[in-house]
Amino acid sequence: MTILPRTRAQWRTGGLYALAALALLFIPGAAAAAQAGGQHLGERLQIWWAIPFAGILLSIALFPLFAPHWWHRNFPVVSLFWALLFAVPFII
Numbered sequence: 001m002t003i004l005p006r007t008r009a010q011w012r013t014g015g016l017y018a019l020a021a022l023a024l025l026f027i028p029g030a031a032a033a034a035q036a037g038g039q040h041l042g043e044r045l046q047i048w049w050a051i052p053f054a055g056i057l058l059s060i061a062l063f064p065l066f067a068p069h070w071w072h073r074n075f076p077v078v079s080l081f082w083a084l085l086f087a088v089p090f091i092i
Contacts, residue, residue: 052086 059078063071071078 049086049090052082055085056082 056079059075059082063075063078
């Protein structure tokens with residue numbers, strides 16, 4: 001048996017199989033959650049919970065245009081800021 005380097009198409013096919021297997025893992029959980037009933041998370045959250053999502057999208061879209069040097073050095077900090085802005089109140 002010889003070990004040959006994989007071609008780009010073989011890597012792509014393997015990645016698709018892995019993605020399909022991962023998607024199949026989530027199907028039973030989604031079905032169980034749908035049957036459980038109760039109030040959906042979207043019904044309980046207020047509109048201001050969308051602010052971190054909109055903020056990270058605007059940051060990704062606008063900072064590279066208006067402050068590219070600063071953005072490339074500080075994008076992890078900006079991402080962490082928006083993640084914490086969402087996570088801290090959600091966890092508490």
